[in-house]
Structures are given as C-alpha cells and as structure tokens.
Amino acid sequence: MxxxxxxxxxxxxxxxxxxxxxxxxxxxxxxxxxxxxxxxxxxxxxxxxxVGKEELLRRAVSRALDGLFGILDEDGASRGRAVQRVEYVVRRTVEVLMAELPYVTLLLRVRGNTQTERWAMERRREFDQRVADLLKDAAADGDLRADMDTRLATRLLFGMINSLVEWYRPQPAGGYDREQVADAVVRLAFDGLRNDRTERSGGASRG
Amino acid sequence: MxxxxxxxxxxxxxxxxxxxxxxxxxxxxxxxxxxxxxxxxxxxxxxxxxVGKEELLRRAVSRALDGLFGILDEDGASRGRAVQRVEYVVRRTVEVLMAELPYVTLLLRVRGNTQTERWAMERRREFDQRVADLLKDAAADGDLRADMDTRLATRLLFGMINSLVEWYRPQPAGGYDREQVADAVVRLAFDGLRNDRTERSGGASRG
The missing domain is CATH 1.10.10.60 (Homeodomain-like)
Known part of the structure; x- marks a missing residue:
C-alpha cells in the first residue's frame, strides 16, 4: 500500500x-x-x-452516531411497553456496533482533545441518556427490578455492550455470529434486570 | 511536585x-x-x-494479579456448588478491582510490547479462564441457563466488570459505594445467567 x-x-x-x-x-x-x-x-x-484529518474523524463518528440514533426512530423503539422498547434498543445497539465495528470502535475511543471529539462524546452521552430514560420508564412500569439504580444499570449495560469492540471480530475470523452475540447480551442483561418472574419462567424462547 | x-x-x-x-x-x-x-x-x-520502569510495571501488575488470584484461594471460592463459587468470585473480583483501582486499571490496559506486559496479559487470561471453568461447572450442574455459550458469557461478564475502571471512582468523588456496585454486578449478571427459576422468584434478598 x-x-x-x-x-x-x-x-x-x-x-x-x-x-x-x-x-x-x-x-x-x-x-x-x-x-x-x-x-x-x-x-x-x-x-x-x-480539509484535514478532523473532517475524516467527524465523518467517521457521524456514521457511528447516525447508526445508533437511527435505532431510536425505528418502530421497535417507539411502540409497546418501555421494557420491550429498551430490549429492542439494546439488541439493535449490539447489531449496529457489530455492523459498523470500526466506526463505533473509534467513537468509543475518542477522548475529547478537539471540538469534534468533544462533540462526539457529547452525542454518545446523549444516546446513553436516551437508553437510561427508557430503563427508567420500564422501572416505573414495574417491569424492571426495583433494587437497582437505573444510572448504575445503564453504566453496566453499556460496559458489557461496548466491551464488544475489544474482542468481537466479524466471521469467519471471530467465533460467533451476530445473532448469537445479540441474543447473549439481551438474555444476560434482561433476565437480570426484568422484574417479571412469570414471563421469565416461560421466557426461554424469548429473543 | x-x-x-x-x-x-x-x-x-x-x-x-x-x-x-x-x-x-x-x-x-x-x-x-x-x-x-x-x-x-x-x-x-x-x-x-x-532497575527501571519495567520493574515498576511488574510490581504494579503483580499487585493487581495477586489480589485477583488471591480470591481463588478464599473459602467462598472453593466450597459449595459451582454456581455459588462463581458468584462469590465475581463479587470479590469487583471488590478487588475497586480496592486496587489504579493497579487493575493498569493491568487491563497493558498491550504486550515487553516481556512483562506479555506475562501480565497471560496471567490475566489465566484468571479469566479460571472463572470460565467455574461457569462451565455451574452450567454442567444445571444451575446456569443452557442456551448461552460459556466462553461468550465469560467475555460479556468481564466486559461488564472491567468497564468499571472507565467510570468507577472511589467515594466521595464517585456516586456509588462499593457494596452497591458489587451487588449490582452480581444481580445483573446472575439473574441473567442462572437457570434456577425457583430461587429466582424468591431470590430478591440474595446478594
């Protein structure tokens, strides 16, 4: 090259x-x-x-952010109970992360030295906040366990999701297909967060 | 200074x-x-x-590794069913991470350019593997859900745990006390992983 x-x-x-x-x-x-x-x-x-490398950065993180914010406009994110919407958003976030892996990786790594980086971090926080708001709505509906702080849950949830950029690699290089990973995240996250014991008992087919 | x-x-x-x-x-x-x-x-x-900065690195990551491997020798990690042992190890891992925050942060960030870094990465993988083995045992006992790959679950679990170094700060600077964080990780992780619906239904007091 x-x-x-x-x-x-x-x-x-x-x-x-x-x-x-x-x-x-x-x-x-x-x-x-x-x-x-x-x-x-x-x-x-x-x-x-x-005009320079900052324009390339802006285009790259915009692609990641457009992918993520686009999720919030999808039907699954706007219809139904909050718990279903947040589950949908989590699954789609994992899918977008895997589909746009290098772009989301870059987005998660920017550290705020330039205006574009600070803007990207701000937008990323906005997205996290939108998910936190959904979690809060779901908790208010009584669909999430009441013994966990929503902000803390959001941090742990994004900790788990964002860790994918460290180890997930597209097949055939990686060992997992996208659906398997998205299923695993949703199961691990929501069977821990959900307060609906009835659905949980019969919920093996979910996802 | x-x-x-x-x-x-x-x-x-x-x-x-x-x-x-x-x-x-x-x-x-x-x-x-x-x-x-x-x-x-x-x-x-x-x-x-x-003798040089590499000795300082070795001492620092050794402190983190000693803290982590020490957990595996504790009573809670060696007695009882595998599912209880792994739950204990996860809780203690979170506690050690918070107690030794700068040391574990450094351990998680080394990237393998020197012999000491490669050794640290190898030991860290060993620790993750020990936890993965416990998860496998717990799954074999029927205490963890069968529909999730153990290696994938281990990755997601450590993704969540290790993300703490990015945002957790000791009180009073941070907003959470250690027990609250350890409880949250264990609840989020195990109510998602555990296959015991009966204990789950009555398990709000756990942790």
Whole structure:
C-alpha cells in the first residue's frame, strides 16, 4: 500500500482507510503523513477530498452516531411497553456496533482533545441518556427490578455492550455470529434486570 | 511536585506515583524522565529503588494479579456448588478491582510490547479462564441457563466488570459505594445467567 498510486478514492473509501489508521494509532497519534502512506496517495490528494484529518474523524463518528440514533426512530423503539422498547434498543445497539465495528470502535475511543471529539462524546452521552430514560420508564412500569439504580444499570449495560469492540471480530475470523452475540447480551442483561418472574419462567424462547 | 526534593520514597510509595503516571500517559509513553518529574526526585534516586520502569510495571501488575488470584484461594471460592463459587468470585473480583483501582486499571490496559506486559496479559487470561471453568461447572450442574455459550458469557461478564475502571471512582468523588456496585454486578449478571427459576422468584434478598 505504500507505492504511490493514482487517486481512485471516493470520500467513502478514503474514510475506510482513515478509520483503520485512527483505530491502530489513535486519532491523536495519526498525522496526514500516516494517512497518506496508508492510502498510498499523496497528502495533496487527500486534501482534494477533505480539509484535514478532523473532517475524516467527524465523518467517521457521524456514521457511528447516525447508526445508533437511527435505532431510536425505528418502530421497535417507539411502540409497546418501555421494557420491550429498551430490549429492542439494546439488541439493535449490539447489531449496529457489530455492523459498523470500526466506526463505533473509534467513537468509543475518542477522548475529547478537539471540538469534534468533544462533540462526539457529547452525542454518545446523549444516546446513553436516551437508553437510561427508557430503563427508567420500564422501572416505573414495574417491569424492571426495583433494587437497582437505573444510572448504575445503564453504566453496566453499556460496559458489557461496548466491551464488544475489544474482542468481537466479524466471521469467519471471530467465533460467533451476530445473532448469537445479540441474543447473549439481551438474555444476560434482561433476565437480570426484568422484574417479571412469570414471563421469565416461560421466557426461554424469548429473543 | 516538580521541585527536586529529598528522596523519602519507599518502593511502595514510588509505585503509587509510577502507576498514576503509567495510567495517565500509557506505559509506552512514560519515560524515566516523566517518572522523575512526577516523583520530584532525580532519575538516579529512582534507580536506587528499581532497575527501571519495567520493574515498576511488574510490581504494579503483580499487585493487581495477586489480589485477583488471591480470591481463588478464599473459602467462598472453593466450597459449595459451582454456581455459588462463581458468584462469590465475581463479587470479590469487583471488590478487588475497586480496592486496587489504579493497579487493575493498569493491568487491563497493558498491550504486550515487553516481556512483562506479555506475562501480565497471560496471567490475566489465566484468571479469566479460571472463572470460565467455574461457569462451565455451574452450567454442567444445571444451575446456569443452557442456551448461552460459556466462553461468550465469560467475555460479556468481564466486559461488564472491567468497564468499571472507565467510570468507577472511589467515594466521595464517585456516586456509588462499593457494596452497591458489587451487588449490582452480581444481580445483573446472575439473574441473567442462572437457570434456577425457583430461587429466582424468591431470590430478591440474595446478594
């Protein structure tokens, strides 16, 4: 990839390369020189597509955030009891994370040194808060156990979900298919959170 | 702290400073110069205590590993049904993580560039494997749900536990006391994993 080649990149394909380098070296540790080498095109060719690396970061985290916020507009997230909506959102969050793995990985790793990073962190917190609100609604409905703080539960839930970026790899490299992972997260999370003992007893077919 | 001062450090107190700097800058990004500045003593004073930064790393991750492996020798980890032992180990793992927060944080962040880092990663995997074995035993006893892969459950469980290093802060800075956090992890994890619907129904007092 280091041999200079004709610039056949689109903003989209250049983004794929940039996100890989950002995840390998960290955003802070990545220079335009690194991007140029990884893409095999000159820096000025990259500047033909974007004004700089921060634009690439913004596009990359936007893709992750659009995927995540998009979930909240889906039918499953807006119809039915809160407990069903939050279960739906958790499952879809895991699915989006796996489908957009490099983009969500980058989103979870940004640390706030630039305006774009701070914006990304803020939006990510907003998403977590939307899920926390759903959990709170479900608890108010009596569908979640009452002996656990909602904010703490949200932290643990996202701790579990976000840990996927550390070890999940798409098949065939990884050992699990996406549905298996999404099922496991939902089961582990909700059979712990749910207060509905009746549904729980008969709930092996759920998910 | 940057004013040179008389070296009143013990290996123990020097370790506290080193671990803080390692966690802030990353182990790779920390030089003896950084350590000297943070401790406020000369580099040669540091060399009086240790042969170099890798010794400080080894001592730091050893402290975390000793804490974790120590759990496995406790009574609660070796007596009773596997499901009770694994529940005990999970609770104690969370407690050790919170009690030794900077040391466990460092352990979880090492990435394997030096022999000490590779050794730490290997020992950490060993610990995870011991917990996975307990989960497997508990599943064989019929005490855990049969519809979840043990290795996948172990990953999700440690994903949740290890995420604590990202947000848990000791009181009064943080909002939760240790027992509350340990209870929450055990409840979330085991009411999801456990297959014993009877105990579950009456199990609100557990933990």
């Amino acid at each position: 280091t041999t200079p080649k004709r610039d056949t990149y689109t903003p989209e394909t250049l983004l794929t390369v940039a996100v890989r380098v950002f995840n390998e070296r960290g955003y802070d540790g990545t220079s335009m020189e690194h991007l140029s080498k990884a893409a095999g095109i000159s820096k000025s060719s990259i500047y033909h597509h974007v | 940057t004013t040179p001062k008389r070296d009143t450090y013990t290996p123990e107190t020097l370790l506290t400073v080193a671990v803080r700097v390692f966690n802030e800058r990353g182990y790779d990004g920390t030089s003896m110069e950084h350590l000297s500045k943070a401790a406020g003593i000369s580099k040669s004073s540091i060399y009086h205590h240790v």
